[in-house]
Amino acid sequence: MRYSSQVKPISYLKANAAEVLLDLAERREPLVITQNGEAKAVIQDIASYEQTRETLALLKILALGNQEVEAGRVTPATEVISRLRAKRVIR
Structure with missing residues (x-):
């Protein structure tokens, strides 16, 4: 699993929250959220x-x-x- 394709800025999460949640459930891979260029959080499906x-x-x-x-x-x-x-x- 390559995390480089699963890194998104917080602005992307804010603008695409529903899509992100669907993608998380489908791919079952965590998503790294960045803020000001730094990794700040990881989200994953339940x-x-x-x-x-x-x-x-x-x-x-x-x-x-x-x-x-x-x-x-x-x-x-x-x-x-x-x-x-x-x-x-x-x-």
């Missing part, structure tokens, strides 16, 4: 935003899990399964 948030949440869970493993705070799977069976969660 589906892409939600997908990004879900991905970040999963990555955070993985990172926390890795920290637990590195710290030695782990329980063997056989022990966990035994506990769950004792509570009748697994048959």
Whole structure:
């Protein structure tokens, strides 16, 4: 994905907001908005935003899990399964 084609000044956004929103939903690529020649914001369609948030949440869970493993705070799977069976969660 090339962001150079997805860079627009804020004046373009103001003049073409509806078109920009349709394009975002169709292309599912973020749009960089500039002000006075400097990148100031990135906008994206809601589906892409939600997908990004879900991905970040999963990555955070993985990172926390890795920290637990590195710290030695782990329980063997056989022990966990035994506990769950004792509570009748697994048959």
